[in-house]
Amino acid sequence: MAGRPRGVVELTDDERACLTRWARRGKSSQALALRSKIVLLCAEGLVNTHVAQRLGVSRDMVGKWRGRFLARRLEGLVDEPRPGAPRRISDDRVDEVIVKTLERQPANQDSHWSTRSMARETGLSQTAVSRIWRAFGLEPHLVDTWKLSADPMFVEKVRDVVGLYLDPPVKAMMLCVDEKSQMQALERTRPMLPMMPTVAARQTHDYVRHGVASLFAAFDPAAGKVIGQLHRRHRHQEFLKFLKVIDANTPAEMDLHLVLDNYATHKTPAVHRWLAAHPRFHLHFTPTSASWLNLVERWFAELTHRKLRRSSHRSLADLETDVQTWIEAWNTDPRPFAWTRTADEILNSLATYCGRINDSGH
Template sequence: MPVLRACQITLSATERRRLKRLAYSHTAAYQKVIRVRIVLDAAHGHSNAAIARRRGVTVDTVRLWRGRYADEGLKGLTDRPRPGRPPRFTAIQVAEIKALACQLPAETSVPLSRWSRPELAGEVVGRGTAGAISASTVRRILATAALKPWQYQSWIFIRDPDFTVKAARVLDLYARIWDGLPLGDDEYVISADEKTSIQARCRCHPTLPPGASRMMRLNHDDDRGGAPAGARR
């Protein structure tokens, strides 16, 4: 049987400098660093077995990346695309899921202020967009988007020095507590608003739009501009 001979690697000065930078890079992927070092060892005339011992890999691994570099150069050291499992959802279904995430739940008659992943998955199935989908799949689909307008943070600049005391009284009422004592069964908390006019309000700070790796930010403080219209009877 003919003896298999290792592929000969001959590097130019430019190629050698480029490979050395990658071989000692602190940011390149570890797998690529090992492959580059295999090529450099091969260029120095080391055998496949000797390279395998130096780099802690198998001889077949050395033979693979040595041959790839000889045939394709540096681009041969990257992994080739793998088919993997075919996608379960079409591009249109993915787009519809992302569009639904951008809508307020109130627009779909869902009594929520913000979507949760399980609720969003249930709405997708309820609309017939997909026959079945899990909350974890919804999370993965939304995570692939570069812009995520459905995510936002809000902040408020508290200027009232007595804010804590005032807020505590309101929060206690939500919990049916007054002056540190729980309300009785025959005591009620009623919240009412006159709604005598339409308030002209604008935010003290403009909303910051979403961007790559940044969610939208909203400020809840507003300036009152009076009432543009009187009450209707």
């Protein structure tokens, strides 16, 4: 059955060149890039249904931007102005700020743009640059860290660990195990000043160190409870002692599946001998440089944020007592952690990210 007649899209050479440039821009104005791709496919003679299937959008969206282009040509693809005072900064000037922010560095060899340096570069006011950056979510002063695992068994280990989270073995316990090493007993040189209206709590930046302790923890994501043991060192001897604590504090009839990282203390001959004598223990190692797969790291973040970051301890024993008391309080009202992403979703996300950084030109 024939559908409604569609307007035929014919492009001039200048229009095709402009649309192609907009469509290929990988860093900015993704909405405009999608609209440009719609019009380019329409110009190839494709009907709206086929264009929608090619781009993964709705047929109504294709019809909308086909009609807008036929009515107003290139200007029809640009967002219409919002109600209010007339704009004093054109789309070209905004585009210039975005492109320079994303694709160029300052001429003075600074590592990133500031609102002042961008204002000098473009001739706009500092306030205008700040507004443009906020509108497009650009924060040149911030940088996040990341690391890709080079583990040759990365895919297999991700599937193994995530499979445990999403489909735990029957009649068995799963525990996420790790050490939080180098917990410092820091004593602030002055007492903390309490919070007041409009004034945050304040503590001195200087402190006295009284030593470090290591917390060995086994977190049960299903129940939310933690088995913890504190030591002054974190060698394989201490890890063996902790395995014995886990053994003594879990039902003897249940198998134990432990999610661990690749720290050397987890793989010594003494540890292997002990595990061979206790066959109910099954170890599952996360990939190297992928500690985010171990849910105990998320629990360590709770410990740091809710206890350690704002505490002051006069001795190492004071720190150990404080941490042990906090763990006991946590276990009286435990909070289970639920893993939601499948292994395929994680691997597809990483594959997409690797494709982006490989195509970035750096």
